[in-house]
Amino acid sequence: MGNWLKSVWEGVSKSRSLTPWKQAQPDRWDWDRIVEELGLTQREVLNLAAHGGNIMIKDIVPQDEDNEEVSSKTWIDVSGQTALETCTTSTLDVIISITSSFPMCKINDTTIELDEATDEGHYEKDINFTLPAGATDISVNLLLPNDTLGAGYTTTVDIVSGPTLLTLHFTGGYLGSQTEMKVGDTFQITGTTDVPCVAARVLDFGACTAAVQGFPSANTFVITATIDTTGYTPVALAAKVQARNADGAYGPVAVTTLNGGAVDGYNTIICNDTVPTFIDSDYTNDDNPGATAFKGTEEGTQSTVVADYDTVLYSSATSDFTITDPNTYSVDKIITLTNPGDYNDSENNFKITANRAANDATEVFEKIIEVADTAPILTVTQPAASLRSEGTYTITVTSDQNLNGAPDLNIAVGGTWQGGGFAGSDKIWTRDLLIEHDDARGTTAWTQVSPAENNAGVGASITGDNIIGGFLEMEITFNHDPAWNLEPLENLSEVVDVTNLICEDNAGHALAYQAGVGDNPYTFTITDAGGTPDVNGNYLRWTDLDAVGANTTGTAYLKIEETL
Structure with a gap:
């Protein structure tokens, strides 16, 4: 009686929150102690289990969900949970989902032990069950330790065929004109039934994908089935179908070979998903060996292997090329550029359309064969309107066409190229340029060492200016050499625009530029090596004599920069 006692105790203790010691191992259940704790008689405990528990049918589904159906379901609320009240089934073999507050129950006359749910608040189980023929309901009840039935629940069932x-x-x-069917094709199926039907279900079997089609009530129907993926070798396949009545009940599954025979197009159909395939071996420019693009009326060869085809058609959608014998297959196809003045590196201009007749499978191969019959234009940009010394800057060359190699630029105004050359590919190339204080200032157009070429060998033009002017902040120490108030601006070649100068002393006070050398507080000017004012000079003269005189140690400094 230990298991039965355990059933009752688990259900009761979960509802009464008994003290932890009662959660003992199964072989330690003590009936007297339970009775003592609850203050009830053995019969009263059984009554509590019978009347305090609950059980319900959550759902019913067919065991063979692909071919059978449980429908027309209605639901009710039981203690805050949804329970199945009524349903219609086309099969006696069902799966019943039960939820209960106790682990033992009965379905009709069958004893079932449920599984403890993960939330430890109830028991549940999905049970395969065969309904009695002619059944009108399914009843479940708690099963008590004395083999009596406790709380119960009934779902009304309508069994229809x-x-x-x-x-x-x-x-x-x-x-x-097909003799085979491929995935996605359609084929009609017809059937007759013993009683009127309103829909037919094609099963996922043999030649066809699963689908349901409705129609007006009749004993004869014609539906359209869709061909499923079947593989790449010809195979004769049938289809499976069920008819459905107005009540939603499906009848037995039938196969298109129902009445015997294996007639092609009647009992079975030939299915084959084989399609034309392509292997691209690329192209060559026969008139300009080594070039990867075409110009003028150059001729070349595109090599493509086509397999599993019956007909082919070669074309050029952009009219860039003429293709010899466009309706005849050959691995190597002669192409001739017929669109002079064009540049194309982004739009497909070579196409093969291949068809396999048996299943009418058509596949298309397309690619870009580069055309470059115009001169590329290189645009050179720098990261700032003017490059200041002392700094390193990335110069970018942008081509409107793919180039067959890196461009090479001459130094324009000044500076020193860094690295071994421009790096990049196709249309974008970069290289660092170091600008030092002694480099020249000014604006000069960029030029090429030799013209860069596109992939057809056409030389490029270039546009863009190199502008150098100004300098980054430098710290000038007035160490009394060559004079207390005069110091060179390091190795700066010249100041370009005195109105863009920013200067401050070592205390952070801003100094104002003045054209002359008069003594004024917090002022400076630009001069030549002799101290004579020169707006394009490269010496800094401190014109605040009080500050100059106070620099007895020769450690005072000014910070100065020329902005853009």
């Missing part, structure tokens, strides 16, 4: 297919076969013939 669907239409039986008397005949079933393919009809209407293959599409067009």
